Amino acid sequence: MNGRSNDSRGLCYSCPNRHFHFCKNLLNGSSTEFDAHGVKNMSFTAKQYLYHEGDMNHELFVLREGWVMLTRLSEDGERQVFRSVLPGELFGFQVHLQEPSIYSAIALLDSVVCRMPNIIELCATRPELAFSFASAAARDMMLTERYLTHITHYSARRKIAFMVLELYHRLQRRGLNREYAIQFPLKQEDIADMLGLTVIHVNRTLHALKDDGLLEIHKRELTILNYRALCILVGC
């Protein structure tokens, strides 16, 4: 009822309930009301950019289906992957709504997003939405902080295991898994840029994980071969 029961499952690292309340709020509004604010669905094909860093993007998106990745190019040309956005989740909200976006959003799978321009106006009309935004932002924050602490403290093996479990749980929460398998469009280079490793090392580590019977990535599909062992590795 209040989401507490979900959090007592011991999934200490993932945040499967992310944005749930927000989306419920948002999506329960009458569609005519939202239409008035220019809220509408848009489709993107895989590898298509929704927007680039530097664009003036005053819009807020909810991903309805697909997979979106948020990236940024650092000053020295390195690509940094911020995070993956999965169906039901929110993205595009940033501090200064008047400022250019600090990251790019690219669709990794064919995706449908719900776009909301005029966030400020929307909040003015429905004040409770502002609180939802705050909650959603705090939720993102929690997730990012977990990535931060895990990634900074542990081995490549554990980082990858953490990321895999985290993504798996978020998808599972929405019923987007097939048993222990999920559709997985991330390339080894994406994983590397997300976790701060080299492609080569990601490759070797993935092999080791497969040899040890923990997980396997094949043909854009990720299969968790030993869920318990993976949890133990991540330390939860």
Next chain:
Amino acid sequence: MNGRSNDSRGLCYSCPNRHFHFCKNLLNGSSTEFDAHGVKNMSFTAKQYLYHEGDMNHELFVLREGWVMLTRLSEDGERQVFRSVLPGELFGFQVHLQEPSIYSAIALLDSVVCRMPNIIELCATRPELAFSFASAAARDMMLTERYLTHITHYSARRKIAFMVLELYHRLQRRGLNREYAIQFPLKQEDIADMLGLTVIHVNRTLHALKDDGLLEIHKRELTILNYRALCILVGC
């Protein structure tokens, strides 16, 4: 006026303007109005915990003076430092206000905080505050993401340089620096737990940075010896 001019200073990594708008909003309210909601100042001495992870903490804090550090113990006993909270900044807001806090807050210096219980009630009375919370959360998010990307991708030397510059700029913004020096209560172990390094390696790296004339930490005071070189190292 709108904060945009502040962001054009080229401080690509730090977020000196953090929480500024929020605090302005909040602190400009008439004190009687806030008193009605139980808003009040509290003092803590150095090394004193404001609250522990697991506590039921439904409160929001603004740090007025001092230095607060947010930490968490992971399942395997390792301590993880989330971030430092500096004067003028907000902390304590988390997704599920009804849930126990996911981190501890400890004062590293004698500190004064402004405590606001009943956040939800407060937001109901003053809806624009909710939007401020969302902005503040987004701001924290941006900072954390910058830490994430910097820390995951670069060497210990650069991580430490980044952290130092970031803290320096946040303090400088409030005029809490003395030239190129700031009060610096973080111990080498805190730095290690924040950046995911060992104390030993932090120690060696700090020495190297000092030998190279970049920065120096002595008697709880940090001095930036070569600001330009530090910026170049961090890559901004």
Next chain:
DNA sequence: CGTAAAGTTGAATTCTTTCAAACACGGTGG
């Protein structure tokens, strides 16, 4: 003054990166 906390050092080991090269696979054009 004595104890605990914080900082320092060296040597050996482990983890991760770098560089250079090869392989696998799907799509395209001839």
Next chain:
DNA sequence: CCACCGTGTTTGAAAGAATTCAACTTTACG
């Protein structure tokens, strides 16, 4: 149908970065 091309993946060897462990020194503080 096959050669070609590009993207993504794989491998080896060597160098570099960071950790571990164990011990020692200095500083802070009651």
